[in-house]
Amino acid sequence: MRIVHVADEFIAGRGSQTTHHRFVVTIFGLYAREPGLSVPIGGLIDLLQELDVDSSSARSSVSRLKKKGVLEQTGKGRYALSTEAYNHLSRRNDRIYTPRHAENEGDWLMVVYTVPEDSRQARHLLRTGLQKMGFGSVNPGVWIAPAHLSEEATDYFETHDLTQYIQTFTSTYNGPGESKAELGSWWDLEEIELRYVHFERTYIGLLGNWRDRVSSLSQPELDAEAFKAFIPMFTQWRTLPFLDPGLPKSVLPRTWAGYSAQKLFNDLNTLLSEGARAHALRALAQKE
Structure with a gap:
């Protein structure tokens, strides 16, 4: 199922991803996420080289992201986010910028699942998806999170055809x-x-x-430095808010x-995003 790979690239990232692979996902997610927008491969390579990524790695x-259904080729040397990737970003983007904390300790979302032995892929999707949305494990088949993750979890289960379990x-x-x-x-x-x-340090x-x-x-120099x-x-x-369940502040250390x-x-x-965007769009436009 192609959408499995799409979610795997975005929900809290994958531990096996190389740094340059993560950079590609970030650049498309930031600067080419509107429907109809595509990126010239030459412009993308130029931007990645500024981040010390060589052209072959880029x-x-x-190529890997295209095979996984995250990117689509829209013309000669041009790529865009797939519909699945665009939809995923549209549903998840707010969590990066404005992570929520539960208001109190009263309401929890509990997920209980039972998966037949011959449905290992479904079991893998459930476990990894719950972890990457910030759920905690009470027992192997019982997971818990603040209730505000209910909509996100329901969307994940439905998208991956897991509701039967x-x-x-x-x-x-x-x-x-x-x-x-x-x-x-x-x-x-x-x-x-x-x-x-580690992020702070x-x-x-x-x-x-x-x-x-x-x-x-x-x-122009300032924008390039910002990028x-x-x-x-x-x-x-961008991975951290998905690992953090957003527990009530009353149960976390001050x-x-x-x-x-x-x-x-x-x-x-606030300091960097505007200049970084200006530089990225200029670089991409030069390769149009």
């Missing part, structure tokens, strides 16, 4: 004990926080450095790294 990534419940935790004490067994919160910390210095560049570069800084930053960030990492992303997005 072409290889485009699942039952969903909106539930309330009644103990014994406090739900906060169980979170560590349902989610690897330490690993999620470490990813936020990698990009916190960019804020000060970028302000220094603003006064010393012309606008080279923005694409790696955005590529690393110093939860996700809060400061989100602010850092917002600040960098």
Whole structure:
């Protein structure tokens, strides 16, 4: 099923993806996501070379994404997002920019599934999809998340023809004990926080450095610098909100790294995105 590969490229990324492969997905998602827009391969290669990606690696990534149904060839040397990829981005994009947190500890979405032994692909899709949407595992066939993920989960199940295997419940935790004490067994919160910390440590210095560049570069140079800084930053960030379930703030530490990492992303997005977009569109237009 081609749409399986499309979701696999976008929902929290894939651990096996190379950096240049992720860059290609990011560039198409940012600058060619409207219906009818296509990208000349020459312009894409020029942009990727600014990110230290050689042309053969760029072409290889485009070829793989085409085989997986993420990209479609629309003409000689031109590629666009497939309908499936466009639809996926349209449904998921808000989570990158405005991740939600549950308002209270009361409402949880519980997913229970039973899959026959001969339906291994369905079992794989359920497990990986639930993980990449931010669900926690209570037991092998019982998964839980804040109730605000209900619409996203339902869409995933329907898109991948998985509804025959699942039952969903909106539930309330009644103990014994406090739900906060169980979170560590349902989610690897330490690993999620470490990813936020890594993001901050990698990009916190960019804020000060970028302000220094603003006064010393012309606008085209500034836009090019913005692009080279923005694409790696955005590529690393875009997976994190999908791994984070958006637990109620009342059950998270006050110093939860996700809060400061989100602010850092917002600040960098404000500083860099406009210039990066201007540079990318100019580069792509030159190859029309």
